[in-house]
Amino acid sequence: MINIVIYDDHKPRRDSLEALLSLASNYHLAGSFADCLNILEDTKRLTPDLILMDIEMPGMNGIEGMRILKQVYPDVKVIIQTAFEDDEKIFKAMQAGAEGYILKTATIQQITQAIDDVMQGGAGMSPSIALKVMRYFNKQSSAKGYQLTDKETAILKELAQGLSYKMIADKIGISYFTVNNHIKRVYEKLQVHSLGEAVAIAHKEKLV
Amino acid sequence: MINIVIYDDHKPRRDSLEALLSLASNYHLAGSFADCLNILEDTKRLTPDLILMDIEMPGMNGIEGMRILKQVYPDVKVIIQTAFEDDEKIFKAMQAGAEGYILKTATIQQITQAIDDVMQGGAGMSPSIALKVMRYFNKQSSAKGYQLTDKETAILKELAQGLSYKMIADKIGISYFTVNNHIKRVYEKLQVHSLGEAVAIAHKEKLV
DNA sequence: GCTTCAATAGCTAATATTAGCTATTGGTAA
DNA sequence: TTACCAATAGCTAATATTAGCTATTGAAGC
Numbered sequence: 001m002i003n004i005v006i007y008d009d010h011k012p013r014r015d016s017l018e019a020l021l022s023l024a025s026n027y028h029l030a031g032s033f034a035d036c037l038n039i040l041e042d043t044k045r046l047t048p049d050l051i052l053m054d055i056e057m058p059g060m061n062g063i064e065g066m067r068i069l070k071q072v073y074p075d076v077k078v079i080i081q082t083a084f085e086d087d088e089k090i091f092k093a094m095q096a097g098a099e100g101y102i103l104k105t106a107t108i109q110q111i112t113q114a115i116d117d118v119m120q121g122g123a124g125m126s127p128s129i130a131l132k133v134m135r136y137f138n139k140q141s142s143a144k145g146y147q148l149t150d151k152e153t154a155i156l157k158e159l160a161q162g163l164s165y166k167m168i169a170d171k172i173g174i175s176y177f178t179v180n181n182h183i184k185r186v187y188e189k190l191q192v193h194s195l196g197e198a199v200a201i202a203h204k205e206k207l208v
Numbered sequence: 209m210i211n212i213v214i215y216d217d218h219k220p221r222r223d224s225l226e227a228l229l230s231l232a233s234n235y236h237l238a239g240s241f242a243d244c245l246n247i248l249e250d251t252k253r254l255t256p257d258l259i260l261m262d263i264e265m266p267g268m269n270g271i272e273g274m275r276i277l278k279q280v281y282p283d284v285k286v287i288i289q290t291a292f293e294d295d296e297k298i299f300k301a302m303q304a305g306a307e308g309y310i311l312k313t314a315t316i317q318q319i320t321q322a323i324d325d326v327m328q329g330g331a332g333m334s335p336s337i338a339l340k341v342m343r344y345f346n347k348q349s350s351a352k353g354y355q356l357t358d359k360e361t362a363i364l365k366e367l368a369q370g371l372s373y374k375m376i377a378d379k380i381g382i383s384y385f386t387v388n389n390h391i392k393r394v395y396e397k398l399q400v401h402s403l404g405e406a407v408a409i410a411h412k413e414k415l416v
Numbered sequence: 417g418c419t420t421c422a423a424t425a426g427c428t429a430a431t432a433t434t435a436g437c438t439a440t441t442g443g444t445a446a
Numbered sequence: 447t448t449a450c451c452a453a454t455a456g457c458t459a460a461t462a463t464t465a466g467c468t469a470t471t472g473a474a475g476c
Contacts, residue, residue, distance in 0.1 A: 094342045122335020123342050127325035130338050134302045134331050149422055162405025164462070178424050184465070185422090194432090195403050195463075197370025203411035357452060372432070386454050392435070393452090402462090403433075417476100424471075433462065441454075446447100 002119055005048040006032035007039070007065065008081075009057045013104065017052060020108055027115070034058075036065030043073050050118060053098075055082040055089060063089070063096050070097045077118045081106075087132055094133070100124025146189050146205070153207060155182045159195065160202040210327055213256040214240035215247070215273065216289075217265045221312065225260060228316055235323070242266075244273030251281050258326060261306075263290040263297060271297070271304050278305040285326045289314070295340055302341070308332025354397050354413070361415060363390045367403060368410040 004027055008014045014032050021027040030046040037059045043051075051069070053062040066078045079100035080093040093101055099118045102111060102125065114124030125133075148156065151172075158168045165183070169176040183198075192198050212235055216222045222240050229235040238254040245267045251259075259277070261270040274286045287308035288301040301309055307326045310319060310333065322332030333341075356364065359380075366376045373391070377384040391406075400406050409415075 098342070099339065117335035117338075120335065121339070122337075123339035124335060125338055127328065127330020127332060129330075130325075130333055130341070131307070131329070131331035133338070133341050134306070151423065159404050160408055162400060162402050162408055164402060164404075166462085174423085175425055177426050180463085180465095181424080181426095182422095183463090187464080192370060193464080194370045194372060196367050196372075196407050199404050199407040200368050200370055200411065203408065359453065374432085382453080383455055385456050388434085389454080389456095390452095391433090395434080401434080419476080420474085422471100422473085424469100426468080428466085429464100430466100431462100431464075434460085436458085436460100438456080439454100441452100443452090444450085446449080 001026060001028050002115065003028050003030045003047060003049045004052065004115070005030050005042060005046055005050075006052045007034075007036045007057065007062060008032070008052070008054040009034045010054070013054075017111075020111065024112060036060055036062060036069075039065045039069050040072055043069060043076060048076060050077040050079065050115060053078050053080050055080060055093075063092050063098075066093070066098060067096045079114055079118060079124055085129065085132065090129060090132055101129050102126065103129075146201075148186060148189055152182050152186045152189070155179060156186050156198065156202050157207055159183065160199045160207065209234060209236050210323065211236050211238045211255060211257045212260065212323070213238050213250060213254055213258075214260045215242075215244045215265065215270060216240070216260070216262040217242045218262070221262075225319075228319065232320060244268055244270060244277075247273045247277050248280055251277060251284060256284060258285040258287065258323060261286050261288050263288060263301075271300050271306075274301070274306060275304045287322055287326060287332055293337065293340065298337060298340055309337050310334065311337075354409075356394060356397055360390050360394045360397070363387060364394050364406065364410050364415060367391065368407045368415070 004021055006014055006017050006029070008017065018029055018032060021029045030048050031042060033042065035057050036053065053066055055062040062080060066080070069076060069078070074097070077099045078097070079102060080098045081102050081104055082089060083104050085103065090101055100114045100123060102114045106114070106126070110126060117124040154172065155168055158171060163171065165179045166176055169179045187193060187198060190198055190201050192201065212229055214222055214225050214237070216225065219242070222242070226237055226240060229237045238256050239250060241250065243265050244261065261274055263270040270288060274288070277284060277286070282305070285307045286305070287310060288306045289310050289312055290297060291312050293311065298309055308322045308331060310322045314322070314334070318334060325332040362380065363376055366379060371379065373387045374384055377387045395401060395406060398406055398409050400409065
Protein backbone atom coordinates (compact mmCIF):
# COMPACT_ATOMS: atom_id res chain seq x y z
CA MET A 1 0.00 0.00 0.00
CA ILE A 2 1.58 3.25 -1.14
CA ASN A 3 0.77 6.30 0.93
CA ILE A 4 0.46 9.37 -1.29
CA VAL A 5 0.04 13.10 -0.69
CA ILE A 6 -0.91 15.59 -3.42
CA TYR A 7 0.04 19.25 -3.66
CA ASP A 8 -1.74 21.17 -6.41
CA ASP A 9 -3.43 24.54 -6.32
CA HIS A 10 -5.82 23.59 -9.11
CA LYS A 11 -8.89 22.01 -7.50
CA PRO A 12 -10.24 20.13 -10.53
CA ARG A 13 -6.88 18.56 -11.08
CA ARG A 14 -6.58 17.62 -7.43
CA ASP A 15 -9.99 15.98 -7.67
CA SER A 16 -9.05 13.98 -10.71
CA LEU A 17 -5.79 12.83 -9.13
CA GLU A 18 -7.72 11.78 -6.05
CA ALA A 19 -10.12 9.85 -8.23
CA LEU A 20 -7.26 8.19 -10.03
CA LEU A 21 -5.63 7.09 -6.79
CA SER A 22 -8.88 5.73 -5.38
CA LEU A 23 -9.34 3.58 -8.46
CA ALA A 24 -6.22 1.55 -7.80
CA SER A 25 -6.31 -0.64 -4.72
CA ASN A 26 -2.60 -0.35 -3.95
CA TYR A 27 -2.61 3.44 -3.58
CA HIS A 28 -3.82 5.28 -0.52
CA LEU A 29 -4.48 9.01 -0.63
CA ALA A 30 -3.22 10.36 2.69
CA GLY A 31 -4.05 13.97 1.94
CA SER A 32 -4.16 16.71 -0.66
CA PHE A 33 -3.39 20.42 -0.39
CA ALA A 34 -3.49 23.59 -2.48
CA ASP A 35 -0.07 24.77 -1.31
CA CYS A 36 3.03 23.32 0.27
CA LEU A 37 3.59 25.94 2.96
CA ASN A 38 3.06 23.37 5.70
CA ILE A 39 4.80 20.51 3.96
CA LEU A 40 6.95 19.57 6.95
CA GLU A 41 3.98 19.34 9.33
CA ASP A 42 1.89 17.57 6.69
CA THR A 43 4.63 15.04 6.14
CA LYS A 44 5.14 14.43 9.83
CA ARG A 45 1.44 13.84 10.33
CA LEU A 46 0.60 11.86 7.20
CA THR A 47 3.92 10.04 6.63
CA PRO A 48 3.55 9.74 2.87
CA ASP A 49 5.75 7.37 0.87
CA LEU A 50 5.40 9.57 -2.17
CA ILE A 51 4.29 13.10 -2.98
CA LEU A 52 2.79 14.32 -6.24
CA MET A 53 3.96 17.92 -6.40
CA ASP A 54 2.79 20.70 -8.69
CA ILE A 55 5.39 23.35 -9.48
CA GLU A 56 3.27 26.43 -9.89
CA MET A 57 1.61 27.12 -6.56
CA PRO A 58 0.87 30.26 -4.56
CA GLY A 59 3.10 31.08 -1.60
CA MET A 60 5.85 28.59 -2.31
CA ASN A 61 6.59 26.74 -5.52
CA GLY A 62 6.83 22.99 -5.57
CA ILE A 63 10.55 22.79 -6.16
CA GLU A 64 11.26 25.00 -3.18
CA GLY A 65 8.82 22.95 -1.12
CA MET A 66 10.56 19.76 -2.14
CA ARG A 67 13.94 21.21 -1.27
CA ILE A 68 12.73 21.91 2.25
CA LEU A 69 11.09 18.51 2.52
CA LYS A 70 14.17 16.63 1.35
CA GLN A 71 16.36 18.26 3.96
CA VAL A 72 14.27 16.71 6.69
CA TYR A 73 12.72 13.70 4.96
CA PRO A 74 15.15 12.67 2.23
CA ASP A 75 13.49 9.29 1.78
CA VAL A 76 10.05 10.57 0.84
CA LYS A 77 9.79 10.20 -2.93
CA VAL A 78 8.65 13.18 -4.95
CA ILE A 79 7.21 13.29 -8.44
CA ILE A 80 7.08 16.78 -9.90
CA GLN A 81 4.24 17.54 -12.25
CA THR A 82 3.97 20.61 -14.36
CA ALA A 83 2.27 21.94 -17.44
CA PHE A 84 5.31 22.34 -19.64
CA GLU A 85 8.46 20.55 -20.65
CA ASP A 86 10.49 23.42 -19.33
CA ASP A 87 14.16 22.43 -19.45
CA GLU A 88 15.14 24.82 -16.69
CA LYS A 89 12.48 23.48 -14.36
CA ILE A 90 13.35 19.90 -15.11
CA PHE A 91 16.99 20.50 -14.17
CA LYS A 92 16.08 22.45 -11.08
CA ALA A 93 13.76 19.68 -9.99
CA MET A 94 16.50 17.09 -10.48
CA GLN A 95 18.97 19.15 -8.52
CA ALA A 96 16.52 19.49 -5.69
CA GLY A 97 16.24 15.72 -5.58
CA ALA A 98 13.04 14.81 -7.43
CA GLU A 99 12.59 11.14 -8.21
CA GLY A 100 10.19 11.75 -11.06
CA TYR A 101 8.93 14.40 -13.45
CA ILE A 102 5.68 14.08 -15.33
CA LEU A 103 3.55 16.37 -17.43
CA LYS A 104 0.01 17.30 -16.55
CA THR A 105 -0.96 15.95 -19.94
CA ALA A 106 0.23 12.53 -18.83
CA THR A 107 -2.27 9.70 -19.16
CA ILE A 108 -3.47 7.69 -16.20
CA GLN A 109 -1.20 4.89 -17.30
CA GLN A 110 1.79 7.22 -17.45
CA ILE A 111 1.09 8.57 -13.97
CA THR A 112 0.70 5.16 -12.37
CA GLN A 113 3.74 3.98 -14.30
CA ALA A 114 5.77 6.88 -12.90
CA ILE A 115 4.58 6.16 -9.35
CA ASP A 116 5.43 2.49 -9.68
CA ASP A 117 8.83 3.21 -11.21
CA VAL A 118 9.69 5.54 -8.37
CA MET A 119 8.48 3.21 -5.66
CA GLN A 120 10.60 0.45 -7.19
CA GLY A 121 13.64 2.65 -6.81
CA GLY A 122 13.86 4.05 -10.32
CA ALA A 123 13.12 7.41 -11.87
CA GLY A 124 9.62 8.16 -13.09
CA MET A 125 9.67 10.13 -16.29
CA SER A 126 8.50 9.87 -19.86
CA PRO A 127 11.00 9.02 -22.61
CA SER A 128 10.74 12.55 -23.97
CA ILE A 129 11.74 14.05 -20.62
CA ALA A 130 14.46 11.44 -20.19
CA LEU A 131 15.84 12.58 -23.52
CA LYS A 132 16.00 16.18 -22.37
CA VAL A 133 18.00 15.06 -19.40
CA MET A 134 20.36 13.13 -21.62
CA ARG A 135 20.71 16.03 -23.99
CA TYR A 136 21.92 18.10 -21.11
CA PHE A 137 25.05 15.99 -21.06
CA ASN A 138 25.23 15.90 -24.77
CA LYS A 139 25.01 19.62 -25.30
CA GLN A 140 28.67 19.80 -24.48
CA SER A 141 29.92 17.02 -26.70
CA SER A 142 28.74 18.74 -29.86
CA ALA A 143 31.80 20.78 -29.11
CA LYS A 144 34.28 22.79 -30.99
CA GLY A 145 32.99 24.02 -34.25
CA TYR A 146 35.35 26.84 -33.46
CA GLN A 147 38.45 25.36 -35.07
CA LEU A 148 40.99 26.98 -32.84
CA THR A 149 44.60 26.21 -33.60
CA ASP A 150 46.63 24.12 -31.17
CA LYS A 151 48.30 27.14 -29.66
CA GLU A 152 45.06 29.00 -29.32
CA THR A 153 43.47 26.04 -27.62
CA ALA A 154 46.42 25.64 -25.28
CA ILE A 155 46.31 29.29 -24.32
CA LEU A 156 42.56 29.22 -23.82
CA LYS A 157 43.03 26.26 -21.50
CA GLU A 158 45.50 28.21 -19.40
CA LEU A 159 43.20 31.21 -19.36
CA ALA A 160 40.37 28.97 -18.22
CA GLN A 161 42.59 27.77 -15.42
CA GLY A 162 42.95 31.30 -14.19
CA LEU A 163 46.44 32.20 -15.41
CA SER A 164 47.14 35.80 -16.40
CA TYR A 165 48.56 36.78 -19.76
CA LYS A 166 52.03 37.08 -18.27
CA MET A 167 51.86 33.74 -16.52
CA ILE A 168 50.76 32.09 -19.73
CA ALA A 169 53.65 33.70 -21.59
CA ASP A 170 56.08 32.30 -19.04
CA LYS A 171 54.50 28.88 -18.89
CA ILE A 172 54.22 28.32 -22.64
CA GLY A 173 57.49 30.05 -23.34
CA ILE A 174 56.30 32.71 -25.77
CA SER A 175 56.23 36.45 -25.35
CA TYR A 176 53.54 38.38 -23.57
CA PHE A 177 52.67 40.08 -26.85
CA THR A 178 52.18 36.79 -28.60
CA VAL A 179 49.87 35.60 -25.89
CA ASN A 180 47.97 38.80 -26.41
CA ASN A 181 47.62 38.11 -30.08
CA HIS A 182 46.53 34.52 -29.67
CA ILE A 183 43.86 35.51 -27.20
CA LYS A 184 42.70 38.17 -29.60
CA ARG A 185 42.18 35.50 -32.27
CA VAL A 186 40.46 33.22 -29.78
CA TYR A 187 38.03 35.99 -28.90
CA GLU A 188 37.31 36.60 -32.57
CA LYS A 189 36.73 32.93 -33.30
CA LEU A 190 34.59 32.45 -30.22
CA GLN A 191 32.85 35.74 -30.88
CA VAL A 192 33.26 36.89 -27.31
CA HIS A 193 34.59 40.09 -25.81
CA SER A 194 35.66 39.14 -22.33
CA LEU A 195 37.66 36.63 -20.42
CA GLY A 196 34.58 35.48 -18.58
CA GLU A 197 32.75 34.50 -21.74
CA ALA A 198 35.80 32.83 -23.21
CA VAL A 199 36.37 30.76 -20.09
CA ALA A 200 32.69 29.90 -19.95
CA ILE A 201 32.79 28.55 -23.49
CA ALA A 202 36.04 26.73 -22.80
CA HIS A 203 34.36 24.89 -19.97
CA LYS A 204 31.14 24.21 -21.83
CA GLU A 205 33.08 22.83 -24.75
CA LYS A 206 35.13 20.70 -22.41
CA LEU A 207 38.40 22.23 -23.58
CA VAL A 208 39.52 21.98 -19.97
CA MET B 209 9.46 -0.30 -40.78
CA ILE B 210 12.46 0.42 -38.58
CA ASN B 211 15.81 -0.46 -40.07
CA ILE B 212 18.16 -1.78 -37.39
CA VAL B 213 21.84 -2.73 -37.26
CA ILE B 214 23.43 -4.66 -34.39
CA TYR B 215 27.01 -4.43 -33.12
CA ASP B 216 27.95 -7.06 -30.55
CA ASP B 217 31.01 -9.27 -30.33
CA HIS B 218 29.13 -12.03 -28.52
CA LYS B 219 27.65 -14.32 -31.16
CA PRO B 220 24.90 -15.97 -29.06
CA ARG B 221 23.64 -12.57 -28.03
CA ARG B 222 23.71 -11.32 -31.60
CA ASP B 223 21.68 -14.35 -32.58
CA SER B 224 19.08 -13.76 -29.92
CA LEU B 225 18.77 -10.09 -30.80
CA GLU B 226 18.32 -11.09 -34.43
CA ALA B 227 15.63 -13.53 -33.41
CA LEU B 228 13.91 -10.87 -31.35
CA LEU B 229 13.87 -8.42 -34.23
CA SER B 230 12.57 -10.99 -36.68
CA LEU B 231 9.65 -11.72 -34.36
CA ALA B 232 8.23 -8.23 -34.65
CA SER B 233 6.89 -7.26 -38.02
CA ASN B 234 7.80 -3.59 -37.77
CA TYR B 235 11.53 -4.17 -37.28
CA HIS B 236 13.93 -5.00 -40.07
CA LEU B 237 17.40 -6.30 -39.32
CA ALA B 238 19.67 -4.61 -41.84
CA GLY B 239 22.86 -6.20 -40.58
CA SER B 240 24.82 -7.36 -37.55
CA PHE B 241 28.53 -7.21 -36.84
CA ALA B 242 31.04 -8.30 -34.18
CA ASP B 243 32.88 -4.99 -34.18
CA CYS B 244 32.24 -1.42 -35.21
CA LEU B 245 35.51 -0.75 -37.04
CA ASN B 246 33.67 -0.21 -40.31
CA ILE B 247 30.70 1.58 -38.85
CA LEU B 248 30.79 4.45 -41.33
CA GLU B 249 30.82 2.15 -44.35
CA ASP B 250 28.22 -0.13 -42.78
CA THR B 251 25.96 2.83 -42.11
CA LYS B 252 26.37 4.23 -45.60
CA ARG B 253 25.51 0.87 -47.15
CA LEU B 254 22.72 -0.26 -44.82
CA THR B 255 21.21 3.13 -43.86
CA PRO B 256 19.92 2.01 -40.46
CA ASP B 257 17.40 4.11 -38.53
CA LEU B 258 18.72 2.74 -35.27
CA ILE B 259 21.76 0.87 -34.02
CA LEU B 260 21.94 -1.49 -31.05
CA MET B 261 25.48 -1.04 -29.83
CA ASP B 262 27.44 -3.14 -27.39
CA ILE B 263 30.10 -1.26 -25.42
CA GLU B 264 32.71 -3.94 -24.90
CA MET B 265 33.99 -4.93 -28.32
CA PRO B 266 37.45 -5.76 -29.71
CA GLY B 267 39.23 -3.11 -31.78
CA MET B 268 36.99 -0.20 -30.94
CA ASN B 269 34.49 0.13 -28.13
CA GLY B 270 30.90 1.00 -28.83
CA ILE B 271 31.00 4.50 -27.38
CA GLU B 272 33.97 5.44 -29.54
CA GLY B 273 32.23 3.90 -32.55
CA MET B 274 29.11 5.89 -31.83
CA ARG B 275 31.10 9.09 -31.48
CA ILE B 276 32.54 8.57 -34.96
CA LEU B 277 29.15 7.65 -36.34
CA LYS B 278 27.41 10.67 -34.87
CA GLN B 279 29.89 13.07 -36.44
CA VAL B 280 28.85 11.91 -39.88
CA TYR B 281 25.33 10.58 -39.28
CA PRO B 282 23.94 12.52 -36.32
CA ASP B 283 20.39 11.38 -37.05
CA VAL B 284 20.99 7.66 -36.74
CA LYS B 285 19.64 6.67 -33.31
CA VAL B 286 21.86 4.61 -31.06
CA ILE B 287 20.92 2.45 -28.10
CA ILE B 288 23.88 1.39 -26.00
CA GLN B 289 23.67 -1.98 -24.33
CA THR B 290 26.07 -3.23 -21.77
CA ALA B 291 26.38 -5.77 -19.01
CA PHE B 292 26.57 -3.39 -16.06
CA GLU B 293 24.95 -0.28 -14.71
CA ASP B 294 28.29 1.47 -14.82
CA ASP B 295 27.74 5.12 -13.99
CA GLU B 296 30.84 6.28 -15.82
CA LYS B 297 29.87 4.43 -18.98
CA ILE B 298 26.33 5.74 -18.85
CA PHE B 299 27.57 9.33 -18.69
CA LYS B 300 30.13 8.78 -21.42
CA ALA B 301 27.46 7.27 -23.61
CA MET B 302 25.18 10.24 -23.03
CA GLN B 303 27.91 12.69 -23.81
CA ALA B 304 28.70 10.88 -27.01
CA GLY B 305 25.07 11.28 -28.03
CA ALA B 306 23.33 7.98 -27.25
CA GLU B 307 19.55 8.06 -27.42
CA GLY B 308 19.13 5.03 -25.19
CA TYR B 309 20.92 2.83 -22.72
CA ILE B 310 19.75 -0.65 -21.82
CA LEU B 311 21.18 -3.55 -19.90
CA LYS B 312 21.89 -6.93 -21.42
CA THR B 313 19.61 -8.35 -18.76
CA ALA B 314 16.72 -6.34 -20.23
CA THR B 315 13.64 -8.33 -21.15
CA ILE B 316 12.31 -8.49 -24.70
CA GLN B 317 9.61 -6.04 -23.66
CA GLN B 318 12.17 -3.61 -22.28
CA ILE B 319 14.26 -3.78 -25.44
CA THR B 320 11.33 -3.21 -27.79
CA GLN B 321 10.08 -0.49 -25.45
CA ALA B 322 13.45 1.26 -25.62
CA ILE B 323 13.52 1.00 -29.42
CA ASP B 324 10.01 2.39 -29.70
CA ASP B 325 10.72 5.20 -27.23
CA VAL B 326 13.78 6.24 -29.20
CA MET B 327 12.06 6.07 -32.58
CA GLN B 328 9.31 8.26 -31.19
CA GLY B 329 11.88 10.87 -30.32
CA GLY B 330 12.35 10.08 -26.64
CA ALA B 331 15.10 8.44 -24.65
CA GLY B 332 15.11 4.67 -24.20
CA MET B 333 16.16 3.68 -20.74
CA SER B 334 14.91 1.85 -17.70
CA PRO B 335 13.71 3.83 -14.68
CA SER B 336 16.74 2.67 -12.69
CA ILE B 337 19.12 4.07 -15.29
CA ALA B 338 17.07 7.24 -15.57
CA LEU B 339 17.51 7.69 -11.83
CA LYS B 340 21.27 7.40 -12.12
CA VAL B 341 21.20 10.14 -14.70
CA MET B 342 19.12 12.34 -12.42
CA ARG B 343 21.39 11.68 -9.49
CA TYR B 344 24.28 12.94 -11.56
CA PHE B 345 22.78 16.43 -11.46
CA ASN B 346 22.17 16.10 -7.80
CA LYS B 347 25.72 15.13 -7.01
CA GLN B 348 27.10 18.16 -8.74
CA SER B 349 24.82 20.77 -7.31
CA SER B 350 25.57 19.62 -3.79
CA ALA B 351 29.21 20.22 -4.57
CA LYS B 352 29.53 23.72 -3.26
CA GLY B 353 31.38 23.87 0.01
CA TYR B 354 32.10 27.53 -0.52
CA GLN B 355 29.01 28.94 1.17
CA LEU B 356 28.66 32.00 -0.98
CA THR B 357 25.71 34.24 -0.19
CA ASP B 358 22.84 34.47 -2.66
CA LYS B 359 24.06 37.76 -4.05
CA GLU B 360 27.60 36.51 -4.36
CA THR B 361 26.41 33.43 -6.18
CA ALA B 362 24.22 35.48 -8.48
CA ILE B 363 27.06 37.81 -9.34
CA LEU B 364 29.45 34.94 -9.90
CA LYS B 365 26.95 33.45 -12.30
CA GLU B 366 26.83 36.64 -14.30
CA LEU B 367 30.61 36.90 -14.29
CA ALA B 368 30.79 33.35 -15.56
CA GLN B 369 28.45 34.33 -18.35
CA GLY B 370 30.90 36.97 -19.48
CA LEU B 371 29.28 40.14 -18.17
CA SER B 372 31.51 42.98 -17.06
CA TYR B 373 31.26 44.57 -13.62
CA LYS B 374 29.23 47.43 -15.03
CA MET B 375 26.85 45.17 -16.90
CA ILE B 376 26.28 43.14 -13.76
CA ALA B 377 25.58 46.31 -11.78
CA ASP B 378 22.97 47.32 -14.35
CA LYS B 379 21.42 43.88 -14.61
CA ILE B 380 21.13 43.18 -10.88
CA GLY B 381 20.30 46.77 -10.08
CA ILE B 382 23.06 47.50 -7.59
CA SER B 383 25.93 49.93 -7.91
CA TYR B 384 29.17 49.23 -9.69
CA PHE B 385 31.00 49.58 -6.38
CA THR B 386 28.84 47.02 -4.70
CA VAL B 387 29.47 44.57 -7.50
CA ASN B 388 33.12 45.23 -6.92
CA ASN B 389 32.80 44.39 -3.27
CA HIS B 390 30.82 41.23 -3.80
CA ILE B 391 33.32 39.95 -6.29
CA LYS B 392 36.07 40.73 -3.83
CA ARG B 393 34.37 38.51 -1.25
CA VAL B 394 33.80 35.80 -3.82
CA TYR B 395 37.50 35.82 -4.65
CA GLU B 396 38.37 35.55 -0.99
CA LYS B 397 35.98 32.68 -0.38
CA LEU B 398 37.06 30.85 -3.49
CA GLN B 399 40.67 31.68 -2.77
CA VAL B 400 41.32 32.86 -6.28
CA HIS B 401 42.86 36.02 -7.69
CA SER B 402 41.49 36.30 -11.17
CA LEU B 403 38.28 36.21 -13.09
CA GLY B 404 39.48 33.18 -15.01
CA GLU B 405 39.93 31.06 -11.89
CA ALA B 406 36.65 32.22 -10.43
CA VAL B 407 34.74 31.36 -13.59
CA ALA B 408 36.53 28.03 -13.80
CA ILE B 409 35.39 27.11 -10.30
CA ALA B 410 31.90 28.38 -11.01
CA HIS B 411 31.68 25.98 -13.89
CA LYS B 412 33.23 23.04 -12.11
CA GLU B 413 30.82 23.49 -9.23
CA LYS B 414 27.95 23.84 -11.67
CA LEU B 415 26.97 27.19 -10.25
CA VAL B 416 26.09 28.15 -13.79
C1' DG C 417 57.03 29.38 -57.19
C1' DC C 418 53.25 31.55 -55.07
C1' DT C 419 49.77 31.98 -51.63
C1' DT C 420 47.84 31.29 -47.39
C1' DC C 421 48.02 31.08 -42.66
C1' DA C 422 49.59 29.74 -37.91
C1' DA C 423 52.86 31.32 -34.88
C1' DT C 424 55.63 34.63 -33.47
C1' DA C 425 56.88 39.67 -31.85
C1' DG C 426 55.98 44.41 -31.12
C1' DC C 427 53.38 48.83 -29.83
C1' DT C 428 49.56 51.76 -27.71
C1' DA C 429 45.20 53.89 -26.07
C1' DA C 430 41.07 52.99 -23.80
C1' DT C 431 38.81 50.19 -20.40
C1' DA C 432 38.37 46.88 -16.85
C1' DT C 433 39.84 44.47 -13.01
C1' DT C 434 42.02 43.78 -8.48
C1' DA C 435 42.69 44.84 -3.88
C1' DG C 436 43.45 48.12 -0.45
C1' DC C 437 40.50 51.00 2.45
C1' DT C 438 35.82 53.26 5.03
C1' DA C 439 31.01 53.25 6.28
C1' DT C 440 25.67 52.70 6.69
C1' DT C 441 21.60 49.72 7.02
C1' DG C 442 18.77 45.91 8.38
C1' DG C 443 18.24 41.38 10.08
C1' DT C 444 19.39 37.78 13.26
C1' DA C 445 21.54 35.19 16.82
C1' DA C 446 23.60 35.23 21.34
C1' DT D 447 20.60 44.79 23.70
C1' DT D 448 24.69 43.98 21.81
C1' DA D 449 27.27 41.92 18.31
C1' DC D 450 27.77 40.13 14.04
C1' DC D 451 27.33 40.01 9.18
C1' DA D 452 25.27 40.37 4.48
C1' DA D 453 24.24 43.86 1.46
C1' DT D 454 24.89 48.15 0.14
C1' DA D 455 27.83 52.43 -1.42
C1' DG D 456 31.97 54.90 -2.09
C1' DC D 457 37.03 55.89 -3.24
C1' DT D 458 41.75 54.98 -5.33
C1' DA D 459 46.23 53.17 -7.03
C1' DA D 460 48.31 49.49 -9.32
C1' DT D 461 47.73 46.06 -12.80
C1' DA D 462 45.56 43.60 -16.43
C1' DT D 463 42.85 43.22 -20.32
C1' DT D 464 40.93 44.51 -24.82
C1' DA D 465 41.33 45.84 -29.39
C1' DG D 466 43.35 48.61 -32.75
C1' DC D 467 47.48 48.35 -35.62
C1' DT D 468 52.29 46.31 -38.20
C1' DA D 469 55.43 42.68 -39.47
C1' DT D 470 58.57 38.30 -39.95
C1' DT D 471 59.08 33.27 -40.33
C1' DG D 472 58.11 28.69 -41.70
C1' DA D 473 55.06 25.09 -43.19
C1' DA D 474 51.28 23.36 -46.16
C1' DG D 475 48.70 23.49 -50.30
C1' DC D 476 48.03 24.75 -55.06
